[in-house]
Amino acid sequence: MNIEVVRDYYGKVLQTSSDLKTDACCTTAPMPDYLKAALSNIHDEVLAKYYGCGLVLPEALAGASVLDLGCGSGRDAYALAQMVGAAGNVVGVDMTDEQLSVAEQHVEWHRQRFGYAEANTRFVKGYIEKLGELGLPPESFDLVVSNCVVNLSPDKAAVLRGAYDLLKPGGEMYFADVYADRRLDEDIKNHPVLVGECLGGALYWNDFLETARSCGFLDPRLVSARTLEIHDPDLIEKLGAACFVSATYRLFKLSELDAGCENYGQTVIYRGGIPHHEDVFHLDAHHSFPRGEVVPVCGNTLRMLSDTRLKPYFELIGDFTRHYGIYPGCGTSNPFVTVQMQQAAAGDSSKPVPMSPCC
Numbered sequence: 001m002n003i004e005v006v007r008d009y010y011g012k013v014l015q016t017s018s019d020l021k022t023d024a025c026c027t028t029a030p031m032p033d034y035l036k037a038a039l040s041n042i043h044d045e046v047l048a049k050y051y052g053c054g055l056v057l058p059e060a061l062a063g064a065s066v067l068d069l070g071c072g073s074g075r076d077a078y079a080l081a082q083m084v085g086a087a088g089n090v091v092g093v094d095m096t097d098e099q100l101s102v103a104e105q106h107v108e109w110h111r112q113r114f115g116y117a118e119a120n121t122r123f124v125k126g127y128i129e130k131l132g133e134l135g136l137p138p139e140s141f142d143l144v145v146s147n148c149v150v151n152l153s154p155d156k157a158a159v160l161r162g163a164y165d166l167l168k169p170g171g172e173m174y175f176a177d178v179y180a181d182r183r184l185d186e187d188i189k190n191h192p193v194l195v196g197e198c199l200g201g202a203l204y205w206n207d208f209l210e211t212a213r214s215c216g217f218l219d220p221r222l223v224s225a226r227t228l229e230i231h232d233p234d235l236i237e238k239l240g241a242a243c244f245v246s247a248t249y250r251l252f253k254l255s256e257l258d259a260g261c262e263n264y265g266q267t268v269i270y271r272g273g274i275p276h277h278e279d280v281f282h283l284d285a286h287h288s289f290p291r292g293e294v295v296p297v298c299g300n301t302l303r304m305l306s307d308t309r310l311k312p313y314f315e316l317i318g319d320f321t322r323h324y325g326i327y328p329g330c331g332t333s334n335p336f337v338t339v340q341m342q343q344a345a346a347g348d349s350s351k352p353v354p355m356s357p358c359c
């Protein structure tokens with residue numbers, strides 16, 4: 001994959017989101033009201049150049065330090081800047097001057113709009129494969145986010161390793177990206193429009209999981225997924241049977257996680273208190289915690305709730321002294337199966353099943 005092709009696509013070819021040829025770099029998920037309210041405080045020029053594919057909305061952000069990889073014109077950075085509040089901060093990184101200059105031009109406008117004494121958002125020019133060269137202190141971020149960018153990188157492992165190094169222990173990478181249901185042919189991987197539209201560089205989802213684990217993120221959790229629809233006849237022909245999803249994963253930096261889900265007889269109770277998630281907290285697509293309910297969990301899930309910023313919101317019962325074997329049913333991290341389950345739950349059999357031609 002050629003990085004100049006990507007820079008040209010986002011700097012010169014695309015002027016606004018209406019220039020996109022597929023819905024890969026669009027967000028069609030329903031937005032919660034608090035995100036709509038945050039977006040109403042964001043400058044129109046920033047919004048016009050939004051090319052994200054999912055909702056990058058981790059919970060419990062007050063006071064957090066957040067790094068946005070491939071921030072583009074800054075929409076997510078400015079939305080998150082409101083959620084972390086004046087005590088938190090957001091740093092956006094991007095390699096494309098045209099995108100970055102839109103983000104940078106509006107720092108002061110947003111500071112005033114948010115009513116902060118000092119701006120809590122700044123932008124840095126750089127490559128996401130070389131995060132170590134940006135002068136950002138190691139282990140200094142609570143969260144690394146990204147929206148439809150990692151697929152564009154020629155070295156995805158370098159991106160994940162760099163993110164891991166910049167996260168505090170217990171921090172997490174929470175990001176939306178595009179994945180394929182198979183390893184793509186070289187002609188798809190090198191097709192400039194398919195690359196620019198975030199399809200050509202998409203990893204086969206199972207290769208992504210393996211890469212994430214090898215970079216230290218031992219138990220990737222799938223938050224949400226949706227299938228992408230391609231309508232352009234030329235692109236459909238080029239892609240053949242390959243199918244794509246936009247998926248959001250959360251990758252915790254927790255060095256003690258087991259390789260699989262193991263049963264130590266632990267349970268947790270959500271106390272409530274996470275803003276906008278008072279009644280139920282969804283850790284991922286397969287773990288929901290209604291307030292006050294005693295919920296059995298595997299050891300890894302317990303660590304995600306106890307060794308991270310989520311700890312104050314949970315009562316944790318049990319420890320790791322006795323092992324009861326494999327934990328049944330922690331759910332899959334395969335986004336295609338998850339989409340299928342969501343469609344079945346919604347009673348929607350009209351859409352094509354994952355793992356078969358669906359574009």
Ligand SMILES: C[S@@+](CC[C@H](N)C(=O)[O-])C[C@H]1O[C@@H](n2cnc3c(N)ncnc32)[C@H](O)[C@@H]1O
Pocket residue numbers: 003006007010025049050051052053069070071072073074075076093094095096099126127128129146147148149152153154198
């Ligand atoms: C699909 S756009 C998404 C932008 C932004 N996250 C959003 O949601 O609007 C991809 C962005 O990633 C940037 N990008 C792609 N590859 C990059 C790399 N290797 N290093 C830094 N930025 C990169 C592009 O310049 C572009 O702004």
